[in-house]
Amino acid sequence: MAYQIFINLVIAFAWMLFSNSPVGFNNFLVGYVIGILILLFFRRFLRSDFYMRRVWASMKLAFLFIMELIKANIDVLRVVLKPKLDNKPGIVAVPTKLTTDWEITLLAALISLTPGTLSMDFSKDGKHIYVHALDISNKEQMIRDIQESFERAIMEVTR
Known part of the structure; x- marks a missing residue:
């Protein structure tokens, strides 16, 4: 999983540095999304599960905790x-x-x-x-x- 995050960050930085747009967060974000799509396309060649699955599950856990917190209060x-x-x-x-x-x-x-x-x-x-x-x-x-x-x-x- 850490390998996939590293690859995604490398793709995002490469996109940010080699695009004709000024270096900035928006350009990095576009590169990050492109990196996610590339990793998603090549996920069958990866050794482990696609890491965004765990990121999505973590967000669902946080949302579940907030909902349970509200109900318990x-x-x-x-x-x-x-x-x-x-x-x-x-x-x-x-x-x-x-x-x-x-x-x-x-x-x-x-x-x-x-x-x-x-x-x-x-x-x-x-x-x-x-x-x-x-x-x-x-x-x-x-x-x-x-x-x-x-x-x-x-x-x-x-x-």
Whole structure:
């Protein structure tokens, strides 16, 4: 992947330097897009996946986190503004298919950064993350939501 980024940057700088236009960011951007198109055209000759796939997956993960952050803030606001406290806090063991330390740490960080939830600990084998939640009405649904949103998006970025 780093090789593809390097090739793309070389193409962008070459475009910027050898075109008749003045050297500038706009000219570099045009060269970068041309480099992406060239790499896309020759992707079957590359050793690894096309690197823009991971860039796109990273942008989707960031957008997913922002949407989950907004929804969680609304849920916490709803709990705080209720006149009667009838929430059910609890701790849930969330099983994960993530294998590397980096992936598990990213999942735990995304869970902790979302209001109303906190990653507390990991199991010794690294297959579960213990999550404290402000309101757990359905444990299975909460586990499914984490697995289908954050975990799947992290796997798209890293694999």
